Amino acid sequence: MPETAPLPLDPRAVRLDATASGRDDAILQCGRALLEVGAVEAPYLDAMLERERTISTYVGEGVAIPHGTLAAKDVVRHDAICVLRFPEGVDWDGERVTVCVGIAARGDGHVRLLSELARILMDPGRARALREAAEVAEVVRLLQPIEEDQ
Amino acid sequence: MPERTVTVASRAGLHARPAKLFVQAAAAQEVPVRIRVGDGRPVPATSMLAVLALGVVRGTQVTLDAEGPGAEAALDSLAGLLARDLDAEEISGG
Numbered sequence: 001m002p003e004t005a006p007l008p009l010d011p012r013a014v015r016l017d018a019t020a021s022g023r024d025d026a027i028l029q030c031g032r033a034l035l036e037v038g039a040v041e042a043p044y045l046d047a048m049l050e051r052e053r054t055i056s057t058y059v060g061e062g063v064a065i066p067h068g069t070l071a072a073k074d075v076v077r078h079d080a081i082c083v084l085r086f087p088e089g090v091d092w093d094g095e096r097v098t099v100c101v102g103i104a105a106r107g108d109g110h111v112r113l114l115s116e117l118a119r120i121l122m123d124p125g126r127a128r129a130l131r132e133a134a135e136v137a138e139v140v141r142l143l144q145p146i147e148e149d150q
Numbered sequence: 151m152p153e154r155t156v157t158v159a160s161r162a163g164l165h166a167r168p169a170k171l172f173v174q175a176a177a178a179q180e181v182p183v184r185i186r187v188g189d190g191r192p193v194p195a196t197s198m199l200a201v202l203a204l205g206v207v208r209g210t211q212v213t214l215d216a217e218g219p220g221a222e223a224a225l226d227s228l229a230g231l232l233a234r235d236l237d238a239e240e241i242s243g244g
Contacts, residue, residue, distance in 0.1 A: 059199055112205060
């Protein structure tokens with residue numbers, strides 16, 4: 001297992017109550033959240049759409065993890081994630097997405113980010129708490145790494 | 151139980167895209183297939199989250215196992231997939 005470290009989530013990149021007109025709108029909102037915290041440059045947003053067209057980033061549990069293509073790593077300034085919740089749901093190629101975790105990572109950083117995120121989402125209690133959290137601080141707390149072998 | 155140990159060839163490891171292709175291929179098999187890293191706990195190869203959680207990078211050795219009719223063919227097929235650089239097969243380079 002990879003070593004654990006806090007997921008790089010800036011509280012300013014958390015939205016509890018977002019709405020989107022569709023999948024691409026939700027992805028662009030994630031991209032803008034990453035842009036606003038200085039994690040990526042503008043071309044990353046197109047790369048996120050391109051990635052999604054190649055293959056869906058839906059991972060189950062009502063969660064999608066949009067991120068850019070490998071070719072867009074040059075426009076990532078630092079590793080970061082954002083969390084946008086869509087309580088009304090977004091149609092994601094037939095799946096209903098209520099939580100988007102946007103990801104920006106340099107080098108191989110995404111493997112660790114995805115692994116940590118997946119381990120959190122596999123815990124049904126945590127996944128539910130993430131969907132229902134009423135405070136930004138709670139979302140940030142829920143995305144702290146799970147201890148090894150608990 | 152039949153097993154195959156294979157070194158993951160995809161440039162970026164088993165993350166979103168190669169992981170999805172692998173999970174889809176696993177779901178298309180007639181027998182349940184599990185995947186593990188080293189002595190780790192085997193997880194269903196059909197679970198995207200479980201596969202992502204393994205944190206597999208290029209060069210990681212993973213072991214697949216399956217039991218039942220068609221297990222050997224399923225393992226050969228999936229091991230063959232992991233041994234290919236699935237990122238290189240993406241035209242748009244991501």
